[in-house]
Amino acid sequence: MRLSEHRYRTISSLEGPLLFVREVFAARIGEVIRIVAPDGRELAGEVLRIEGETVLVEVYGETRGLDAESTSVIFTDALRSAPLSSELLGRTFNGSFRPIDGAPMFVPEKRSPIGGCPINPSARARPQEFIETGFSVIDGLNTLVKGQKLPVFSCAGLPSKELVAGILRNARTVSASGSGHPLLPGAEAAFVVVFCAVGVTFQEYHFYMKVLEEIRTGFVAFVNMADDPVMERLLAPRFGLTAAEFLAFGCGMDVLVVMTDMTNYCDALREISTAREELPGRRGYPGYMYSDLASLYERAGRIRGMKGSVTLLPVVTMPEDDITHPIPDLTGYITEGQLVMSRELHQMNIFPPVDVLPSLSRLMQKGIGEGRTRRDHREISNSLYRLYAKGRDLRKIEAIVGRDGMTKGDVLMLDFADAFEREFVNQGTRGRTIDETLDLGAAVLKRFQSGKA
Amino acid sequence: MTGKVVGISGSTVYVDLKGLKLLERVYVGHRMLAGEVVRLDGERAIVQVYEDTRGLGMNEPVKAGGAPLTVRLGPGLLSGMFDGLQRPLEKLRDETGPFIRIGKDMRALDCSAVRRFVPLKRKGDEVAPGENIGFVEEGAFRHFIAAGGRSQKRLSWTADGEISLEGPVGVFEDGEIITACSEWPVRVQRPCRRRLPVSGPIVTGQRSIDFLFPLARGGTAVLPGGFGTGKTILEQSIAKLADADIVVYVGCGERGNEMAEMIEEFLDLKDHWTGRPLMERTILVVNTSNMPVAAREASIYTAVTMAEYYRDMGYHVLFLADSLSRWAEALREISSSLEEMPGEEGYPTYLASRLSSFIQRAGVVETLSGATGSLSMVLSVSPPGADFTEPVTQACLRAGGAFLMLDTSLAHKRHFPAINWFQSYSLYSKDTIEVYIEKVSARWGTLMQRCRELLQKEQTLLEVSEIVGIEGLQDADRLVMRVAGMIRTEFLAQNAYTEDAFSPPEKTCAVITRILDYYDDASGRLKQGKGLEEI
Secondary structure, eight states: OOOSOEEEOOEEEEETTEEEEOSOOSOBTTEEEEEEOTTSOEEEEEEEEEETTEEEEEEESOOTTOOSSSOEEEEEEEEOEEEEOGGGTTOEEETTSOBOSSSOOOOOSEEEETTOOOBOGGGEEOOOOEEEOSOHIIIIISOEETTOBOOEEEOTTSOHHHHHHHHHHHOEEEOOTTSOOSSOTTOEEEOEEEEEEEEEOHHHHHHHHHHHHHOSSOEEEEEEETTSOTHHHHHHHHHHHHHHHIIIIITOOEEEEEEEOHHHHHHHHHHHHHHTTOOBOGGGOBTTHHHHHHHHHTTOBEETTOOOEEEEEEEEEOGGGOTTSHHHHHHHHHSSEEEEEOHHHHHTTOSSOEEEEEEEETTHHHHSSTTTSOTTHHHHHHHHHHHHHHHHHHHHHHHHHOGGGSOHHHHHHHHHHHHIIIIIIOOTTOOOOHHHHHHHHHHHHHHHHHHHO | OEEEEEEEETTEEEEOOTTOOTTEEEEETTTTEEEEEEEEETTEEEEEESSOOTTOBTTOEEEEEEEESEEEESTTOTTOEEOTTOOBHHHHHHHHOSBOOSSOOOOSSOTTOEEEEEESSOTTOEEOTTOEEEEEEETTEEEEEEOOSSSOEEEEEEOOEEEESSSEEEEETTSOEEESOEEEETTSOOOOSEEEOOEEEEOOSOHIIIIISOEEETOEEEEEOOTTSOHHHHHHHHHHHSOOSEEEEEEESOOHHHHHHHHHHHHHOBOTTTOSBGGGGEEEEEEOTTSOHHHHHHHHHHHHHHHHHHHTTTOEEEEEEEOHHHHHHHHHHHHHHTTOOBOGGGOBTTHHHHHHHHHTTOEEEEOTTSOEEEEEEEEEEOOGGGOTTSHHHHHHHHHOSEEOOBOHHHHHTTOSSOBOTTTOEETTHHHHHHHHHHHTOTTHHHHHHHHHHHHHHHHHHHHHHHHHOGGGSOHHHHHHHHHHHHIIIIIIOOOTTSGGGOOOHHHHHHHHHHHHHHHHHHHHHHHTTOOTTTO
């Protein structure tokens, strides 16, 4: 430990975002570096590798204009950490945690390393408290619970932001009527939102900021725009999650973290990995992408004996609409389910265009039923799913043999699948309560089950 | 012996410490991060550190551990919950809070505990290495304590009654002490007198497994499936319900929330074979995906060594790992940080040999004390993009004996367990079928064959009906489809959240008998000229 800053002017080589510094005394891995360019511009960086007295530094941001002779490199002896305070609420920062909303930086109560520490699995509490999102297709069939991580798998051009905006506006823990929920019937609690924008366009940024300003309970935004430094794409979600953990486990709030778009995050990871000359894995993404994504997503959860929770809602745009692409694939292996959007439903003007069949919420079983939502929830959801799956299967046959070649029962199933999409899935932007959702599901079922008899 | 850090790259650390051995344990830096020597290179040793190295500085001290990575074996492992390096998670939580801070070394067993020792050998008895000298009670189990040493020796003293785990339980005439706890290097297979062929089935309670693709004691089942196909649920059901004496479950690089769910459930449930708390027969090793990668690589070895330890007492141990792909990925990450030449998809070329020698640790053995114990494995694999041609699945296939392929399209139809009945196979059918025939039904074999044929026929008919429509099929064929549908929904599918989660072999046999009897009856009536709708 040196406990002081050291300044060097011993750069031996510069290569893209990497620079080698010679004759460094006692550097630390991950140490935060400040770099002063010949023109006085200051850049940030981090120690990536140390070999004897030679240190490899990764520079965040544009390295144009750096040279070997007069650029100085300052070793700060500190690790990257996030300043935290309850004054975070209502603020907007960039990917380096500098305010971009015009107000001055707050005085931090404490600082925490941005990598976080893994939650001890034996200290976790089982996520089981129902979150009402207002969308039937989620609440009814792919129920979200507190502490879950549930990504939205979207395709380019589909209204994922409208879906997320809808969830942000509506999300609340709520007790269904007469459910014996710890909250009073009809009582509700809303979420604090931590918004991490990764490589977004101005349009998206503008759209989301308008939504965030409507949220009564407060938000914190970390925004990395498409033209901001690539390295900050990796930092923004980490700052966001560190802030979320602080608000949840430090201040006892229920936090909903939205990260969009994780495809930009993974591409940034690939870009930086290539610059570091690491071995590429599938489609050029680094082999450690699974562990890296897990180090973000696994920070969701609840802790036994503590108030507060971190619920994660990442948005992934599937390249080429391909769910087996490494990004959605690895995400699906880490998260507890996924909401998959479908181009077909979108073409049919159905909103939200969530395809129920490949979608899944792994933690749903414990979050529904008596005391959570409603006693008949499981049954309604299973029946809807089963019949819809059957109807969808039959559509393939219909395309070959035509409706006339099918039995009466099969035609009924086809009609059910249509009705399910048009009436249950399709709802526009107006939120439905869980009771409305279940009543509607039961009504659709009843129409077709009685028609069958 | 101490040296210092001379280079750092991620979790790979270069140290200038002479006299280290390969795979020796070392402690790095002021925070004493645990690591393992992976390469010796002239003056320097290369160390793989099991923990986050962030903040580690140059010239920090490095201490040699003197021994390879070992686990501590002794009474008290059962119902324990450990991380990949065998640190007790519950104790860690109580001492350091809900977040795992690094560099905290902690012993797996509570050595201050006092237990009652019942000797089986007395003063003057000749004892061979590996022979049991007595036992302590651990829940419902007798935890046998074996003598170490190299040759047969005479005992001069054995304990009787209360012992502490640190003290001796026996002394040889030459003064050598026998203790209740021992250490064993995780990467070394524990010895046995001889290996035996697999014998008899493990009843999992899953109809599709027990009936179509049975598992055998001492065998290995590989369970590959894309995400959302229910690997974890299936593994956990097997862990809960299978008829094993002891279950060792490794959550290797998987989800924390799922582990929390599993832990809570295991604490609540009773073992339905014995009625005792389920945790009493279970050891959990948990290294979730955000815990350090190198410890994830070690976690399966830590777990399998504990499994072998109980096997050596003559128990039937079931070892489950979820998932081996995460282990292989950890291996890949470590290999690439050592700048080794990559093989297929970036995995190191020794992936297949490491895997097969690991899987080889399963089997039935005659233990050193003459008892018969077994170690069976159920290993899940998470192939990227549900593509089964990838290296980890393929390497597992060559070494495993049963292949239970989990099918994404079945999962989308909510058919669980989503075991594909055309692609899966089990090489243990012959080893297990006699037991079922003898104990359950003489028709077991014929029923199985007919069930397979019907499912195969349905497949062919489905292709035809896609062209001509189901109306275009003959009644006999439509009956086949109806019966095959019954087999799928009433027999093969099983809801893990209901009473039906466990189906004893008798029930399995009764359900399939009922369906096939219906088929025989209906086809008889069809032949008499009745229409299908009437039946």
